[in-house]
Amino acid sequence: xxxxxxxxxxxxxxxxxxxxxxxxxxxxxxxxxxxxxxxxxxxxxxxxxxxxxxxxxxxxxxxxxxxxxxxxxxxxxxxxxxxxxxxxxxxxxxxxxxxxxxxxxxxxxxxxxxxxxxxxxxxxxxxxxxxxxxxxxxxxxxxxxxxx
Numbered sequence: 001x002x003x004x005x006x007x008x009x010x011x012x013x014x015x016x017x018x019x020x021x022x023x024x025x026x027x028x029x030x031x032x033x034x035x036x037x038x039x040x041x042x043x044x045x046x047x048x049x050x051x052x053x054x055x056x057x058x059x060x061x062x063x064x065x066x067x068x069x070x071x072x073x074x075x076x077x078x079x080x081x082x083x084x085x086x087x088x089x090x091x092x093x094x095x096x097x098x099x100x101x102x103x104x105x106x107x108x109x110x111x112x113x114x115x116x117x118x119x120x121x122x123x124x125x126x127x128x129x130x131x132x133x134x135x136x137x138x139x140x141x142x143x144x145x146x147x148x
Contacts, residue, residue, distance in 0.1 A: 001059040002124070003051045005031040005044035007071070010064030010108040013116055017062060017106075020117050026124075041065045045074030052102050053080035060124065061103040068107030075103045079148050082140065087111060092122035100128040100137045 002021060006014035011033065021028045031047045033039045048061040061083075063071035068085045075083035083103035084095035087110065095101035104123045106116050128134075 001051075001055065002026050002028050002062065003031055003048045003059060004028060004062045004064075005048045005071075006033060006064035006108070007041035007044055007066070008033060008036050008038050009066035010106070011036055013106060013108040013111070013113060014062075014064050016113045017064070017116060017120055020120070021124075041070045042074045045071040046078065049075040049078035049081045049083065049103055053078050056080075057102065059102075062106065062120065062123075063103060064106045064108055066107060066109040068105040068110070072103075072105035075105065079144060082137070086119050086123070088115065089118040089122040092119040093126045096123055096126035097129045098133045098136075100133070 004014055004018055018028050018030055032044060045063050048063050052059050052061040063075055065071040072083045072085040075081050081103050082099055082101045083105050084099065084101040085105040086092045086095060092104065106119065
């Protein structure tokens with residue numbers, strides 16, 4: 001399952017990403033927002049992150065706002081979530097391969113649709129490399145457990 005959400009600044013990009021994912025046969029749950037009417041981005045960032053965290057690592061999430069910053073900050077507040085704000089496909093690949101990111105943040109105001117679709121494809125098609133990277137991610141998990 002891929003959960004996706006946006007605030008009012010990310011409607012067009014969210015719809016394009018969700019359409020591509022569904023066309024590729026992905027199971028997508030759109031958690032809103034559904035219009036350009038102003039909303040509070042934390043409500044939508046938390047909604048995706050909570051579902052991803054509850055899946056125990058099985059599901060992924062995508063959150064979109066104008067800059068991507070607000071949504072990434074919210075998602076990273078949820079225990080068990082590692083959200084990465086990415087601006088190119090290489091970042092989308094590396095955040096999965098090295099950091100085992102489970103939520104992708106995109107900025108609709110600074111990422112065109114074609115680039116965003118490439119980022120999403122890289123994020124979803126890349127597996128976590130493990131090895132030395134697993135030790136580093138485990139340090140993040142331990143810190144979160146001790147200080148969360």
